[in-house]
Amino acid sequence: MSNSRAPLPATASVVIVGGGVIGASIAFHLAEAGVTDVVLLERAELGSGSTCKAAGGVRAQFSDELNIALGASSLAAFTRFGHRPGQEIDLHQVGxxxxxxxxxxxxxxxxxxxxxxxxxxxxxxxxxxxxxxxxxxxxxxxxxxxxxxxDDGHCTPESVVLGYARGARRLGAVLRTGTTVLDMETRGDRVTAVVTDHGAVTAGTVICAAGAWSAAVGDMVGVSLPVTxxxxxxxxxxxxxxxxxxxxxxxxxxxxxxxxxxxxxxxxxxxxxxxxxxxxxxxxxxxxxxxxxxxxxxxxxxxxxxxxxxxxxxxxxTPDHNALIGRAAEPSNFLYATGFSGHGFLQAPAVGEVVRDLYLGRDPFVDVGPLHASRFASPAGLRPETHIV
The missing domain is CATH 3.30.9.10 (D-Amino Acid Oxidase, subunit A, domain 2)
Known part of the structure; x- marks a missing residue:
């Protein structure tokens, strides 16, 4: 089921750029929280960037406390995925x-x-x-x-994306595939619209979940997202x-x-x-x-x-192999969740919850302040993750 051929909404409270597992998770968690006009934009098909090329590993074994917390919370969500959002993901907890x-x-x-x-x-x-x-x-x-x-193991990335996408649509979110983001319009310290090859969407908030393509998205609004x-x-x-x-x-x-x-x-x-x-x-x-x-x-x-x-x-x-999660200082309505350095799929459930709470002005279950993109301004801000696969 797809609504990608419907007219692009003229306005949205939240526009998510990127239809991989991170973007789909954010869309689901926002819609579940009652944000009724969420629009996700994906230039190709859902999961077609990095997500569906992932090896599918899910784990909580990390060297960094934040990554452990994100991994453990996500692992628990994967075990309940058949009920919320409701999708079989072929989870094998083989360790x-x-x-x-x-x-x-x-x-x-x-x-x-x-x-x-x-x-x-x-x-x-x-x-x-x-x-x-x-x-x-x-x-x-x-x-x-x-x-x-x-308790660790692996599951099927395509099924996870499908589950979040179906759940988000069921709750009213609009997921548009085949839609390329070309630019963003700003006024003062805010993003005002996302310009695509199918027209513009006036946006209350923009969230970058564009994975390996995030640096270019950040450049559209003058935000440095050091993702390679x-x-x-x-x-x-x-x-x-x-x-x-x-x-x-x-x-x-x-x-x-x-x-x-x-x-x-x-x-x-x-x-x-x-x-x-x-x-x-x-x-x-x-x-x-x-x-x-x-x-x-x-x-x-x-x-x-x-x-x-x-x-x-x-x-x-990213330079320290840790994610970028946070809200930009300017534009103040630009959020991002990217740069996971191979850990995005396994952390996606928790990241969806964290970004939902950042948008709603609530304290997430874990403090992601240390993952703000501004940490690269000082060597002291780096958080090297050693459990790289």
Whole structure:
């Protein structure tokens, strides 16, 4: 069901720019709170930017207290997603398993697990033998320990976007796909209208949820949103009849190589520190030597399994790998939720609630002040997140 061909509303209390999971979550939470004239604008299809290219991981294992809180709250929302907003998302709480092979990483994760436990997350440090029992595919040579949280897992990004979109529309929000934002009009310290290729919408508030494209949206109103697009790719194995029903979302932390079960096989991925930033979405074989080396070291049995290409997507990366969430000083009616650096999908439920409360002038369940874009004006404001996948 789509209302994208209906005339573009002339006015809206809130205009959301971006129809990925963050924008859809914000639209749903605003509409649920009684904001009756929410308009979301997406230049292509819902979720077609980064969301539906995500690996689908959901977790609360982070090194930063804010990220732990956003992850844990979102994880709880994912477990209730079938009732609110009402959509099956194929959630598999198979756990997240971080494999650690340096003394420094073990010490760092021990500190992080202690913080997670203080905040109610049931993560724990485990020995190499238990890691092997949880993930029989791994070769444990060189491993010193692992961190494991049984409540984490993965679900289907497309279904999450669909659930929020249907819920938002059911509550009166207008979601317009195939609509490109060209510019914004301002007067004094306020945004007054969003200009699109289908006309302009007079806006009471504008919220940027444009992911990797957010810097350009911020530039339209003179707000610096330091978000850089970086390509990430995934592959799939052929069906593996012997594969265990339960496969943790497993990350070899030293190399960033990760895998989780997808259908009858595995989804595989890893970061590329040499990847040139940009909007290139062409699938490339350049990463295969690094992926092959990581597989040979950590999961050598997968070298005998056939592989098929997956897709390329974009991370929306900030200088400290933490999100940008807040209200601009000027224009004062411009809010943003972007720059999640690979964590946007898993934090989307909580972020929708936070942005709803910022709009309504209420205190969110967690103080997101430290995630304001102005933090980059001083090195002291940076909040480096070390649990990068």
């Amino acid at each position: 997240y398993l971080f494999l650690l092979s340096t003394v420094e990483d073990v010490a760092s994760f021990e500190r992080d697990v202690a913080l997670q436990n203080e905040l109610g997350v049931t993560s724990r440090m485990i020995d190499v033998d238990e890691a092997r029992r949880l993930a029989p595919l791994i070769d444990t040579r060189g491993l010193l320990a692992a961190a494991y949280s049984p 697009p970086v390509r990430r790719q995934v592959m799939f194995t052929e069906p593996m009849p012997e594969l265990s029903t339960v496969v943790p979302f497993t990350i070899d932390f030293a190399t960033s190589f990760y895998f989780h079960r997808e259908g009858r096989g595995l989804l595989l991925g890893m970061s590329d520190p040499e990847q040139t930033p940009g909007f290139d979405l062409d699938y490339s074989d350049e990463w295969l030597p690094r992926l092959g080396a990581a597989m040979e070291a950590r999961t050598p049995r997968l070298l005998d399994v056939g592989l098929t290409p997956g897709w390329a997507g974009l991370y929306e990366v």
